[in-house]
Amino acid sequence: ADYDATGIPRYGVLRMDVDNLGSVLRSGLEAHQARDLAHISALSTAISLFFDGLLDQLCAEAAESWACWLAKQTNQPKKTNAIDAIRPYVIYAGGDDLFIVAYWDVLPVLARHIRDQWHRYTLGRLTVSAGMALAAAKFPLYRLAELSKAQLEQSKDRVAFIHGNEI
Numbered sequence: 001a002d003y004d005a006t007g008i009p010r011y012g013v014l015r016m017d018v019d020n021l022g023s024v025l026r027s028g029l030e031a032h033q034a035r036d037l038a039h040i041s042a043l044s045t046a047i048s049l050f051f052d053g054l055l056d057q058l059c060a061e062a063a064e065s066w067a068c069w070l071a072k073q074t075n076q077p078k079k080t081n082a083i084d085a086i087r088p089y090v091i092y093a094g095g096d097d098l099f100i101v102a103y104w105d106v107l108p109v110l111a112r113h114i115r116d117q118w119h120r121y122t123l124g125r126l127t128v129s130a131g132m133a134l135a136a137a138k139f140p141l142y143r144l145a146e147l148s149k150a151q152l153e154q155s156k157d158r159v160a161f162i163h164g165n166e167i
Contacts, residue, residue: 010104012134013141013148014088014111018047018096019127019156050121051093058117059100062110063087069109101141104134129155 025040063086071077088102088110102110111130118128131152135144 008104010134010136011144012102012104012107012132013144014098014100014102014107014130014132015145015148015152016098016111016114016128016130017152017156019129021047021096021126024126047096047126048094050118051095051098054117054121055090055093055098055114058114059088059090059102059110062113063106065113066106066109070105099145107132107134131155 025043067086086103086106088100088106090098090100092099098114100107100110111132115128115130118126129152131148131150131154133144133147133151135147
């Protein structure tokens with residue numbers, strides 16, 4: 001938290017989870033879709049591929065994007081060696097959820113990047129919810145994990161409307 005966060009020395013936890021995956025696995029993505037074991041297995045494998053296979057790359061891309069934006073805003077050259085230092089650390093990713101620790105300032109960029117890539121990956125048919133919590137360096141990680149989990153549950157309970165459309 002103290003090493004390279006921008007502005008204030010904080011670290012944070014990001015938790016994300018696929019929305020309504022149980023009902024999707026029970027009913028399929030579309031009303032006419034078959035719900036046999038092969039289709040369920042293929043969907044499960046595709047979801048695991050995203051969380052297990054692409055997440056590290058998405059973390060690296062978010063760190064790079066944040067470093068470029070920050071360098072531009074501060075009129076400083078981008079610190080090439082700092083990108084690895086600010087790269088989010090994936091503690092858990094699998095099934096349909098993830099748990100990531102990073103500097104507080106990188107987390108919103110990462111959450112947006114993951115959401116956007118998930119939307120592209122699933123052709124907009126599946127959504128994810130996220131919860132984020134931030135704290136000072138000496139705040140216990142397990143407590144921050146609990147707080148981010150509570151935020152994730154609250155985000156799953158909310159229904160947002162933009163121009164009358166549920167998102």
